[in-house]
Amino acid sequence: MAKGKRMTIQEAVQLINDGDMITFSGFTIWRRPMAIVYEMVRQRKKNLHLIEVNSGTHGEILIGAGCVKVLETCWIGHELYGKVGANAARKLKSGELIVEDYSHVHMIMRFAAGAMGVPYLPTRASLGTDILNPEYDALGKHGLRDGSNPRIPRRKFEFLTDSFYGEQGDIIHVPAARPNVCIAHVQQVGEEGTVRVYGQRYSDAEAMKAADRVIVVAEEIVPEEVIRQDPTANLIPHYLVDAIVEQPWGAHPTGCFGYYEVDGMFIRDFYNKTRTQEGFDAWAEEWILKVNSFDEYLYKIGFRRLDMLRANSSYKYSTRVKRGA
Amino acid sequence: MAKGKRMTIQEAVQLINDGDMITFSGFTIWRRPMAIVYEMVRQRKKNLHLIEVNSGTHGEILIGAGCVKVLETCWIGHELYGKVGANAARKLKSGELIVEDYSHVHMIMRFAAGAMGVPYLPTRASLGTDILNPEYDALGKHGLRDGSNPRIPRRKFEFLTDSFYGEQGDIIHVPAARPNVCIAHVQQVGEEGTVRVYGQRYSDAEAMKAADRVIVVAEEIVPEEVIRQDPTANLIPHYLVDAIVEQPWGAHPTGCFGYYEVDGMFIRDFYNKTRTQEGFDAWAEEWILKVNSFDEYLYKIGFRRLDMLRANSSYKYSTRVKRGA
Amino acid sequence: MRNNHSPAKPGEYKLIELLAVAGAREIRDGEVVFAGTGLPMLAVTLAQKTTAPRASIIYEAGSMDGRPVHLPSSVGDARCEYRASVSSGLLDVFSQLQRGVVDLAFLGGAEIDRYGNVNTTSIGGDYFHPAVRLTGSGGNPDINSLARRTVFIMVQEKRRFKEQVDYVTSPGWRVKKWPGGEWVTRQEAFGSVFRGGPVAVITSMAVFRFDEETGEMYLDTVHPGVTIEDVKNNVGFDLDVSRCRGETPPPTYHELYLLRNVIDPEGLFLGN
């Protein structure tokens, strides 16, 4: 049943078109679909419009590689391992990248609206901030809110008041996020596409449900009959999933609950080396372009390091990795 | 820690005030907090305002007993075992009960709005129906939308249009549900109040989160340290729960996934006997007022019948109960 | 009987079996179907075991593509969740519905009008003092609003097929646009989010469909043993019978075998 969903990373990335609006699973440096991201760079995707609750190392790679035209998010960085998104900052300043700032609540509500099939949701978060300053509407400034792209809303915000409970103070409407594609990395997917996520689920459900197409990379493809033995533990029904790929370690260097730790050294090295475009290009040459496949990348990382990152089966994280100073 | 939350059914019901707006866990005839409902009748609660996605046997009992002034819902009945809510119908016709009709999506979005802390949510559901007919605004007709009760919105609906995506057609805003109390029956609660629900979770999370106070009756109170071994399986954090009560079979005659089946015979008997007020009064005398406690009620039902309803541990429902014609 | 795909003869099947089969034939393989308790469950399960093995079913209490081995008695039933893809809750499944995931819905009704407006709320008297108060809407109008196609399954009686229903619980092809109340087409009411609407009404006597232009109901097929005149006598408005294609195809022996021995051996809905 639905065997057609299973494919290689290369095939899955061919489902992504230049100019697509894209979102991702995960949170900052956790459970990002890195194997797909590397392949997107190899296939030289262009003019992507990233829309995410928050971004992270994966976004920095796509932006550094010149795949991205627009980034709508509330945050980009690498947590402890790199305090800003240096590639995004550089390309923003050079005018190569449009950055649209929303707050965290704005973004999660945008995805919730997309998932719920409504054009907007109301919120009270972040009143009184420059996020709401009409002068700082980046997509508007760039003439992209003219309605010609059906996925870009005609306004950044709408301001209303409550007529039900007589509450004073503005209500903000944030527009639904309506990406073409969600690329997700999860722990398990069934052969038919049923998705199971272990640990914190971040904004994965909303991201996958808001998108028109869903590509799921999993640590393990498991028998559908097994994953269905506990349907309350599953997150996304198979009929919402278009493509499934099995790729162990596919979120490296980001972390994957129950499977492996964030590779902080790797991310810090990326951050330190890619603060200039020349630095990024050299890094990408070494870690993406000269490496033909994700398996080759893992071989380059090496068993010893990967095994150190491997999670303890009770704690769900590595107790052997060296953290701290 | 937080030992103060554990109490008896009698004590928990004392937390409910006359005139309170109340909601419940469960769905139609599944996982309803019946032990509490019976005690509410014994304590003769008055002027309650029930607000629920859908109602069922529990609502029929409270309404038949004269505890309820307003019912806001999309449905009341007993599924296969009684096709309408005969007590609600009778008291609507006699003018003793105000019924405010919303649709299922309207009601779940009302609870989602309450849980999200916003005064309304938008939806597209049920356009073109008499649910939206302003003449059929029951609370408005009864002068209850004047703002004097802060939990009753000043309008039943608001009509808007989308300014983000240029979508034609009305958007409906439905007002948040803001009940005083949610009374929930669940399978397990930790000693500190962490709630775990097995099987379909219906609108339990939204109901509990929309309410100011939460009373949880569980089949089992379990060690908090055990329920916290798998926090992704838990539904509600302990700090949102005010009172916990252990009452095995506490949802009877409604069903409880993994524990017991709906007692269809009991519900059908209720439905058949309570279509008149005299019939209801006699039924309530027999099953509620002459019975001092839920334990006594269970004794009256009898071991044989209860054991027949008990769920098979693999299937999660009874394979021994006689269903069908 | 098990593998005999020839049609059964009148008297060899019950009405409810015919309806389940007629319902099953509305389902296309791979579709996502939103269904309620009873006949719709029989129809979808039968379709999954015959012509639409890849159809998925959503039940409004929160289960998605369950594969029950015992027929559920309600959408809240634990049986719905057996081998489901996901089991969660109302907000999840109704959000998916609103998002546009659902291809086909099966619903019931107490009254219907020529445009497919359905009443499950109250009959007679006025709204605040009805002669008969029913259950209320449930998810009927939501599902019918937001799925691509809706099939209603109803009892055929003159008093149920009315020129105008007493209360529009679920929207047909011509509806009132509130808060003003002016009559508009369904397409106008839903605007850009119009996805479709009622495509068939399967009753105890016949199958009806709706004219794509006018949105008016017409007779499509009559059940074996029922005449067009019988149907007209049980419809309270002037019915277009000019397009009647003949008889509703009866169940095959194989379909009857599945219904009786595999799908509802307990006789939960089929009876004994």
Place this chain on the structure above:
Amino acid sequence: MRNNHSPAKPGEYKLIELLAVAGAREIRDGEVVFAGTGLPMLAVTLAQKTTAPRASIIYEAGSMDGRPVHLPSSVGDARCEYRASVSSGLLDVFSQLQRGVVDLAFLGGAEIDRYGNVNTTSIGGDYFHPAVRLTGSGGNPDINSLARRTVFIMVQEKRRFKEQVDYVTSPGWRVKKWPGGEWVTRQEAFGSVFRGGPVAVITSMAVFRFDEETGEMYLDTVHPGVTIEDVKNNVGFDLDVSRCRGETPPPTYHELYLLRNVIDPEGLFLGN
């Protein structure tokens, strides 16, 4: 050291330990605290092990009242979920925040003004071509908008304590009301849903609080070894120092024991 509740002397503790202790003292028992990575985790965990054993912590990635045995390196970390009451996702925890569940929040910032407006977005140049582009808001403004009290933890530098921040990422006590941009009080901006705002700024040199009437920042305590003059020299606006209560209470030996041996023995945030 383990049970010695007397204050440690200067030189016996690091600045970060003082800040963690100062943070912990802002927490009242039983409160629900929304905290980010780093110092806030140290502060909350310390409070839970001393004066506020019943405080619960929410991390924005989705964990509620986790009881980590190893300090998390990020709110997305699996360690956050260890023995949590619930672990779910962003929509759940931010909805709870908006619903009013959160008593206290710990946040950081790159720049702050006298009214507690904080910038974590961009510095210098103009917004579209900044000299320095930072991470963006994250949950900072949301949490600060919707919690009852907010405590900011920051580095003290003149260039960071500015008359006016370059971009208001997170709202203080006087803010611009958009889309018009007129300056209003925080109470006016939030109307009926006003719940509170920044109550303290804990920096590398001092603790600041805000006047209840004017919303202006004033000096509350200076850290041991720091003078009021030092603080004034590191604030870019005219600072009210008239209410300074003296020194920030230093950590006790017991608190230091807990921080070093129980809470962060790996030196993840404390260093070695």
